[in-house]
Amino acid sequence: AKARTDQVCFYDSLLGLKIRERAYLARRLEAALVKGEGLELRFQPQVCLATDQLCGAEVLLRWFDAELGWVSPNQFIPLAEERGLIYMVTRKVLQMAGHQRRIWQEKGFIVPGRIQIKLAVNVSARDLDDSRFANDLLLLLEEEGVSPSDFELELTETGLMRDPEEAINMLHYLKEKGFALAIDDFGTGHSSLNYLKDIDADLLKIDMSFVRNLDCDQANRAIVQTIIATAHIFGMKTLAEGIENKAIVNELKRIGCDYGQGYCFAHPLTANEFEQRWLSSQAA
Numbered sequence: 420a421k422a423r424t425d426q427v428c429f430y431d432s433l434l435g436l437k438i439r440e441r442a443y444l445a446r447r448l449e450a451a452l453v454k455g456e457g458l459e460l461r462f463q464p465q466v467c468l469a470t471d472q473l474c475g476a477e478v479l480l481r482w483f484d485a486e487l488g489w490v491s492p493n494q495f496i497p498l499a500e501e502r503g504l505i506y507m508v509t510r511k512v513l514q515m516a517g518h519q520r521r522i523w524q525e526k527g528f529i530v531p532g533r534i535q536i537k538l539a540v541n542v543s544a545r546d547l548d549d550s551r552f553a554n555d556l557l558l559l560l561e562e563e564g565v566s567p568s569d570f571e572l573e574l575t576e577t578g579l580m581r582d583p584e585e586a587i588n589m590l591h592y593l594k595e596k597g598f599a600l601a602i603d604d605f606g607t608g609h610s611s612l613n614y615l616k617d618i619d620a621d622l623l624k625i626d627m628s629f630v631r632n633l634d635c636d637q638a639n640r641a642i643v644q645t646i647i648a649t650a651h652i653f654g655m656k657t658l659a660e661g662i663e664n665k666a667i668v669n670e671l672k673r674i675g676c677d678y679g680q681g682y683c684f685a686h687p688l689t690a691n692e693f694e695q696r697w698l699s700s701q702a703a
């Protein structure tokens with residue numbers, strides 16, 4: 420009986436600590452967003468599978484806190500969503516990405532209108548709930564002197580379920596203004612086939628859970644083939660993420676996937692690494 424009481428106390432205090440920890444983490448994140456400190460972008464190359472050419476990069480946020488060290492986006496992104504900070508996060512990321520893009524254009528690494536290299540930025544479901552969202556993004560990019568057509572917005576499909584009609588209207592507007600739209604983590608959310616015809620996305624990102632072991636797992640191969648066929652019927656391209664080896668690259672090429680992303684090509688890179696290892700060789 421004593422052991423059980425101890426256990427209850429243990430869980431109670433653990434929960435308490437967790438709640439306090441989360442509140443603390445949220446305060447630190449908000450401060451970082453306001454001051455613009457400790458936030459960095461990483462760029463993970465996206466490659467055209469038919470030509471092996473660079474076609475874009477996914478922009479991934481990193482947060483270094485002086486007290487906590489590096490905090491994983493798997494921790495702070497859900498927290499930001501829960502605490503109403505995600506809108507600030509998305510704006511910050513797009514602003515930083517716009518700024519970086521401008522620098523690369525000025526250096527001549529990216530020539531607008533010549534080589535098409537898109538920067539893909541993650542957008543949360545919650546962002547679409549705010550009616551100012553679309554115009555905020557457009558204004559941000561205008562201030563950085565870059566065009567929406569150089570950017571892709573990655574949406575998670577579960578995100579699109581919350582307030583479908585409003586979300587779809589806003590997505591149509593963003594697309595009209597030039598943004599490309601991608602559906603992220605495809606296949607992992609709830610029934611989403613209905614939304615494919617409403618959203619008019621340019622790209623389906625096949626979740627890495629199906630891509631892993633693609634070369635030896637027949638069920639996953641069937642799923643990926645079905646996703647690719649469906650995407651193409653709807654006029655969308657496909658990108659497989661989480662590609663970790665050459666065997667999977669070859670299998671994806673064989674079954675007609677358009678683009679790829681994953682450690683096999685590159686880990687998420689700092690702006691300098693991406694510039695030196697990827698952009699400079701493209702420009703030459």
Ligand code: C2E
Pocket residue numbers: 463478479480491492493496508509512541542543603604627660661662663680681682683687
């Ligand atoms: P995601 O959007 O699905 O991003 C892909 C994640 O997979 C990234 O993790 C990336 O580093 C990782 N990854 C890439 N290639 C491979 C691979 O070959 N194998 C494996 N095992 N993993 C690979 P990361 O950077 O830790 O981000 C995790 C998640 O956090 C992202 O998943 C995204 O949902 C969220 N996130 C990151 N940055 C942002 C952001 O700026 N805004 C929002 N809203 N969410 C973000």
Ligand code: CA
Pocket residue numbers: 477541573603
């Ligand atoms: Ca993503």
Ligand code: CA
Pocket residue numbers: 603604624626660
């Ligand atoms: Ca993803």
Ligand code: CA
Pocket residue numbers: 604
């Ligand atoms: Ca994800």
